[in-house]
Amino acid sequence: MHFSTALAAILSGASLASAHFSVIYPWWRGDSFKTQWTYPCGGVNQSISNNNRTLWPLDGGAIVFHGSHPWAQTYVNMGLGNNVTSLKVPLVPPFNQTGKGTFCFPHVHIPDEVKPNITEGGNATLQVIQLSTTGGALYNCMDITFSSKAKNPESNVCFNSTGVGAANLDYPDVVPEPKTTTTAGADTLKSSMGAMAAVVAAGMAVLFA
Ligand SMILES: *[C@@H]1O[C@H](CO)[C@@H](O)[C@H](O)[C@H]1NC(C)=O
Ligand SMILES: *[C@@H]1O[C@H](CO)[C@@H](O)[C@H](O)[C@H]1NC(C)=O
Ligand SMILES: *[C@@H]1O[C@H](CO)[C@@H](O)[C@H](O)[C@H]1NC(C)=O
Ligand SMILES: *[C@@H]1O[C@H](CO)[C@@H](O)[C@H](O)[C@H]1NC(C)=O
Ligand SMILES: *[C@@H]1O[C@H](CO)[C@@H](O)[C@H](O)[C@H]1NC(C)=O
Ligand SMILES: *[C@@H]1O[C@H](CO)[C@@H](O)[C@H](O)[C@H]1NC(C)=O
Ligand SMILES: *[C@@H]1O[C@H](CO)[C@@H](O)[C@H](O)[C@H]1NC(C)=O
Secondary structure (H helix, E strand, O other), X not given: OOHHHHHHHHXXXXXXXXXXXXXXXXXXXXXXXXXXXXXXXXXXXXXXXXXXXXXXXXXXXXXXEEEXXXXXXXXXXXXXXXXXXXXXXXXXXXXXXEOOEEEEEOOOOOOHHHHHHOOOOOEEEEEEEEEOOOOOEEEEEEEEEXXXXXXXXXXXOOOOOOOOEXXXXXXXXXXXXXXXXXXXXXXXXXXXXXXXXXHHHHHHHHHHO
16 A cells, blocks of 8 residues: 555544534534544635624623543634634633533633724634544634624533533653664665654654644
8 A cells, every 4th residue: 555545544544533522602613523623613614605603792702512532632712804714812721621521611701912803793713622632633613793792602501511621731741752663774774764654653643642
């Protein structure tokens, strides 16, 4: 098998192995289950016919999603505008979302430095990213319109399932040294093996990181 084909197989296998997550509030842009690993919005583009904006309070509001991993490093970002492709405003620090089920932040605040940019009727896109334990990244986006008429979701929509919450992100301080090979051989062979190992390592990193 051609090496890039093998790598593609590894990568698609990794994608299929990842469980999915869905966004419940604000209404997600669309069903992303088949393409959720696509940056930045899980493979769901904004189109004229797919422009389902949820009214969201001017000072921020609730975000509800349904996680399907035992835990996932999670990001919530925002991009301002009508047809956003760059979501550069973090709304919460990266956190460890624990447990499978519904997770709700009742009120995610707009950062102070972005508040002057928010206007009644202005549009934005919110993005939730979940990294699985093996390093797969899953994306979902929600299109919103800032509005003083926005209503927060009821408590039967915004809740944390039993066993669902957040924990500290806790990575070990020491990164283990990768194993090195000591096989002797011609320098050219060694260097081509080294290059190949790097490609394999890259594939493995995607799969096992
Ligand atoms: C979304 O848009 C990108 C960039 O224009 C395009 O490459 C991709 O095929 C589109 N995806 C879908 C599902 O339409
Ligand atoms: C957003 O931009 C894409 C690509 O530029 C375009 O195809 C799409 O129609 C736009 N969506 C809206 C709602 O304007
Ligand atoms: C648009 O959002 C509403 C909820 O606000 C939902 O009931 C409806 O199914 C959504 N439409 C589409 C096309 O996703
Ligand atoms: C907010 O507005 C300022 C001034 O127009 C602009 O420079 C900045 O990029 C905007 N920020 C965002 C997140 O759109
Ligand atoms: C926000 O999006 C809606 C729906 O696409 C559009 O009608 C409205 O003009 C947009 N608002 C602004 C300020 O561009
Ligand atoms: C869900 O858990 C998170 C993390 O502990 C917390 O910030 C949030 O307020 C909880 N949601 C509800 C509805 O209690
Ligand atoms: C996230 O929390 C879970 C449950 O407490 C824990 O097992 C896991 O190691 C945490 N992940 C990180 C990266 O801290």
